[in-house]
Amino acid sequence: MAPWDQMQLVQVDTTPPVAHVTLNRPDKLNALNRTMMRELTLAWGKILQAKDVRAVVLTGAGERAFAAGADIAELAELDAATAQALSKNGNDLMSGIERFAVPWIAAINGFALGGGLELALACTLRIASENARLGQPEVKLGLIPGYGGTQRLTRLIGPARAQEMILTGEPITAQEALRIGLVSRVVPRAELLAAADALAAQIAANAPLAVRWARQAVAGGDAGPELESSLFGLCCATADMKEGTRAFIEKRVPAFQGK
Ligand code: COA
Numbered sequence: 001m002a003p004w005d006q007m008q009l010v011q012v013d014t015t016p017p018v019a020h021v022t023l024n025r026p027d028k029l030n031a032l033n034r035t036m037m038r039e040l041t042l043a044w045g046k047i048l049q050a051k052d053v054r055a056v057v058l059t060g061a062g063e064r065a066f067a068a069g070a071d072i073a074e075l076a077e078l079d080a081a082t083a084q085a086l087s088k089n090g091n092d093l094m095s096g097i098e099r100f101a102v103p104w105i106a107a108i109n110g111f112a113l114g115g116g117l118e119l120a121l122a123c124t125l126r127i128a129s130e131n132a133r134l135g136q137p138e139v140k141l142g143l144i145p146g147y148g149g150t151q152r153l154t155r156l157i158g159p160a161r162a163q164e165m166i167l168t169g170e171p172i173t174a175q176e177a178l179r180i181g182l183v184s185r186v187v188p189r190a191e192l193l194a195a196a197d198a199l200a201a202q203i204a205a206n207a208p209l210a211v212r213w214a215r216q217a218v219a220g221g222d223a224g225p226e227l228e229s230s231l232f233g234l235c236c237a238t239a240d241m242k243e244g245t246r247a248f249i250e251k252r253v254p255a256f257q258g259k
Contacts, residue, residue: 004046010039011061016052017204018197026062032115033071040119041093044100054204054211056100057196058123059107060116063189066106066132069114072141087146090115094122094148098219101212103203107196108132109189113171118147121156124215126182127196128174129189134182135171157182207240208258 004012011022021043023030030036047053060066070090078086097104103124106112112120112134120126120134128134136145136153144150145166154162157180165172177183187195203211213231220227235241239259247254 002046004039004042007039007042009033009036010043012043012046014047014050014053016050017054018200019047019050019053019056021047021056021058022061023059023067024061026060026064028071029065029068029111030060030062030116031068031071032119033074036071037090037093041096044093044096048101054102054208055200056102056104057107057193057200058104058119059193059196060109063110065111065116066108067113067116067119068111069116069137070146075141075143083146090118090147094118094152097122098124098152102208103211103215105196105200107192108134108174108183109192111171113137114145114149115147118145118149118152121152122148125184125199126177127185127187127192127199128177128183129192130174130186131189132174132177132183132186133171134174134177135169136166137169137171139167140169153182205256207235207238207244207254207256209238209240210235210244 009023009025011024013020021040023036025031025033025036047056097119104122106120106123106126108120108126108128110129110132112132114137117134117136136149138144138146145153150166153165161180174183174186178186185195213235217224217228217231240256243256244254
């Protein structure tokens with residue numbers, strides 16, 4: 001039996017082309033305890049091995065939360081050394097999601113707080129339901145974000161807004177998150193998963209290597225322009241680029257092969 005067959009708090013479905021991951025601890029607002037973090041890592045590994053998956057949709061079970069943060073009962077027991085190790089493990093998982101071969105889309109269906117928001121930040125795209133609330137409330141607990149929030153939130157919305165969210169600990173509404181670019185869409189709660197699936201399907205229909213390299217170029221940082229040029233060059237060495245341009249000229253739908 002594979003390790004992911006015994007998962008209790010994370011559901012994963014790798015049916016191509018769009019894999020689905022659901023955080024499944026709704027009675028605790030999908031708070032990320034150690035078991036859930038371990039199972040999320042297993043889900044990540046399962047999707048890595050799955051064939052023909054071209055996007056991943058990540059959401060939370062239940063009506064109230066994507067994830068309301070790391071498990072505060074577990075945090076309360078940490079000392080400095082175990083806390084540092086916990087943060088390092090969490091950061092490794094978030095980086096693994098951020099750099100995954102295909103994009104992850106966070107479908108934020110309620111609270112995305114603390115580690116829950118950091119998990120959404122590691123995804124390539126975030127869309128939210130109208131009732132979503134997003135925040136980094138760690139300072140209210142005597143903590144700081146520990147799963148990459150100080151870095152990714154700052155890159156995404158700029159230092160002033162990131163400092164305000166992190167230093168006040170106050171959550172913002174979905175509409176405010178849309179206004180400042182923390183999420184790219186807000187939809188009614190009932191339409192959230194369909195909207196995430198439609199977005200994933202749109203991405204999945206495009207040339208896989210071009211999608212992967214476009215993400216790398218967008219994340220390029222200081223070396224971005226050079227990286228963009230070399231990846232643009234690489235695209236032109238792929239069969240999919242030949243197919244995509246030829247299909248346009250021949251007025252037909254391209255058949256991409258990821259080559
Ligand atoms: N860790 C552990 N348990 C959590 C949790 C977390 N981060 N967030 C919520 N829960 C649990 C609650 O303890 C409660 O469990 P119980 O029913 O066994 O008492 C259950 O989830 C429901 O939460 P509750 O607080 O009763 O719901 P609410 O509607 O009154 O409040 C929130 C919702 C999100 C405002 C509130 O749960 C909250 O502030 N959570 C913590 C957010 C946070 O600080 N996250 C960052 C951690 S670093």
